Amino acid sequence: MEADLVVLGGGPAGVYAALRVRELGGRAVLVEREHLGGTCLHRGCVPTVASLQAAHLRRAQLEGATWGLAASTGAPDLETLRHRRDRTVRHLQTATQDYLREAGVEVLLGTGRVTGPRSVEVEERSGRQVQVTGRALLLAVGAGFSLPELPGIDSPGVWTTDHALDATHPPGELAVLGGNFIGIEWAQFFQTMGSRVVLLEPGPHLLPGEDAEIAEVLQFILEQGGLEVRLNWAPEVFSQAGPGRVSLRGPAGELQADRVLIADCRRPLVHGLPLADLGVETVGGAVAVDDRQATGAQGIYAAGDVTGGMMLSQAARAQGVVAAENMMGLESRFDPAGCPRAYHTVPEVAAVGLTEAQAAEAGLETVAGRAEIGFNARALTLGKELGMVKVVAARPHGKVVGVHMVGPLATEVIGQAVLALRLEALAEDLAGLVHGHPTVAEALAEAAQDAARQL
Numbered sequence: 001m002e003a004d005l006v007v008l009g010g011g012p013a014g015v016y017a018a019l020r021v022r023e024l025g026g027r028a029v030l031v032e033r034e035h036l037g038g039t040c041l042h043r044g045c046v047p048t049v050a051s052l053q054a055a056h057l058r059r060a061q062l063e064g065a066t067w068g069l070a071a072s073t074g075a076p077d078l079e080t081l082r083h084r085r086d087r088t089v090r091h092l093q094t095a096t097q098d099y100l101r102e103a104g105v106e107v108l109l110g111t112g113r114v115t116g117p118r119s120v121e122v123e124e125r126s127g128r129q130v131q132v133t134g135r136a137l138l139l140a141v142g143a144g145f146s147l148p149e150l151p152g153i154d155s156p157g158v159w160t161t162d163h164a165l166d167a168t169h170p171p172g173e174l175a176v177l178g179g180n181f182i183g184i185e186w187a188q189f190f191q192t193m194g195s196r197v198v199l200l201e202p203g204p205h206l207l208p209g210e211d212a213e214i215a216e217v218l219q220f221i222l223e224q225g226g227l228e229v230r231l232n233w234a235p236e237v238f239s240q241a242g243p244g245r246v247s248l249r250g251p252a253g254e255l256q257a258d259r260v261l262i263a264d265c266r267r268p269l270v271h272g273l274p275l276a277d278l279g280v281e282t283v284g285g286a287v288a289v290d291d292r293q294a295t296g297a298q299g300i301y302a303a304g305d306v307t308g309g310m311m312l313s314q315a316a317r318a319q320g321v322v323a324a325e326n327m328m329g330l331e332s333r334f335d336p337a338g339c340p341r342a343y344h345t346v347p348e349v350a351a352v353g354l355t356e357a358q359a360a361e362a363g364l365e366t367v368a369g370r371a372e373i374g375f376n377a378r379a380l381t382l383g384k385e386l387g388m389v390k391v392v393a394a395r396p397h398g399k400v401v402g403v404h405m406v407g408p409l410a411t412e413v414i415g416q417a418v419l420a421l422r423l424e425a426l427a428e429d430l431a432g433l434v435h436g437h438p439t440v441a442e443a444l445a446e447a448a449q450d451a452a453r454q455l
């Protein structure tokens with residue numbers, strides 16, 4: 001079988017690369033060993049955010065009395081939640097299949113083995129072997145769980161997010177290790193479902209890599225909501241502590257829980273790939289690529305989680321498109337600064353571009369404009385008083401280089417900031433936008449106004 005692009009992996013990186021090749025008139029063959037849609041659709045973003053919707057509804061149930069509605073406090077039924085969530089996943093999987101078929105992407109369902117610089121041998125589920133050769137190959141095999149090598153980490157009761165997704169009831173006591181967005185989302189999910197939760201972050205603030213001030217505001221809100229957060233807490237030894245209990249010990253102390261969820265253990269899936277034979281290099285355990293998503297080997301591209309970096313769905317999708325465009329002869333580059341981060345914590349956190357610290361490292365002199373969510377009418381009508389929008393703008397003209405938000409609807413409002421960065425807008429451009437009222441976006445304009453005033 002011949003193609004312009006052979007894509008190994010049917011997650012967001014692979015799917016959007018294949019679709020883009022078809023749009024540009026090329027022939028794409030996509031190989032997927034499990035389910036089209038990848039981690040994002042089946043074990044990541046979609047099922048997690050669908051579970052969080054149940055947590056939102058439960059929170060609303062519990063808080064109903066403060067809105068003049070009868071509060072309901074029945075026990076959550078995680079089985080029913082799972083069926084509901086699976087329906088959403090199936091719906092999107094069918095949509096993905098239909099989309100690929102209508103676009104003319106040839107899909108092979110089976111495990112692919114890279115046998116040469118641009119060829120893959122596929123063992124289809126039917127047992128049929130197919131050899132596919134392309135003008136180019138895209139490695140888009142994603143990431144897998146890789147638990148830290150610590151004594152006792154294989155104790156029963158140590159969970160990954162797959163266990164969390166499949167839980168039939170909330171654990172009594174849960175320790176979540178990793179204050180990244182995945183850890184916070186699951187900590188809040190189980191807290192809302194009735195678990196006592198402690199969130200452990202090895203570093204000095206939650207959301208490593210994000211703006212420290214935004215992370216502090218989020219931590220304050222989490223703690224106000226009864227979630228215990230411990231920073232600089234890194235376990236060194238796990239052990240069984242009686243029936244159904246896990247103990248964690250580290251320099252910061254010891255604690256026990258019924259379950260320990262390791263939230264930060266996804267690593268690029270490079271081990272099944274003959275990278276050395278192909279002449280493809282790795283950096284820090286990930287496939288090394290340039291901003292065209294090209295590896296050092298002629299005709300071999302890589303995109304998504306297998307290349308490390310942001311390890312987010314939207315980055316995987318954008319990188320897949322960049323790889324496809326380059327292999328089809330266009331000139332295309334992936335710019336992480338234009339790629340937003342959207343976290344479905346409560347309240348939501350979203351960001352695009354540089355933090356103040358990153359801007360300083362890049363040699364930029366910046367100002368930071370702030371707006372408190374507590375003065376935003378829409379946030380208050382939603383019952384949310386805490387949060388912040390921060391606009392980072394570079395001197396002397398006020399070009400917006402970063403926007404950071406913690407507050408309701410942040411994951412939606414950030415789209416405006418993505419456009420602002422893309423169009424190289426100035427703080428005064430954002431400040432001058434007229435928004436509907438009441439909307440959370442008004443706070444974005446206020447933060448930009450505050451930045452513009454300081455220039």
Ligand SMILES: Cc1cc2nc3c(=O)[nH]c(=O)nc-3n(C[C@H](O)[C@H](O)[C@H](O)COP(=O)(O)OP(=O)(O)OC[C@H]3O[C@@H](n4cnc5c(N)ncnc54)[C@H](O)[C@@H]3O)c2cc1C
Nearest residue numbers: 009011012013033038039040044112142304305311312313
């Ligand atoms: C719990 C959780 C929550 C998340 N939440 C979010 C979120 O809210 N927002 C966000 O942006 N990101 C989120 N992510 C991250 C997101 O899921 C990934 O960044 C994204 O799926 C990466 O896409 P990808 O195409 O690189 O890889 P994947 O989606 O992992 O796809 C890779 C595919 O390759 C296939 N494959 C592997 N080897 C072979 C082979 N040899 N032959 C054939 N097929 C193969 C796999 O079966 C898989 O389907 C979350 C992840 C997790 C685990």
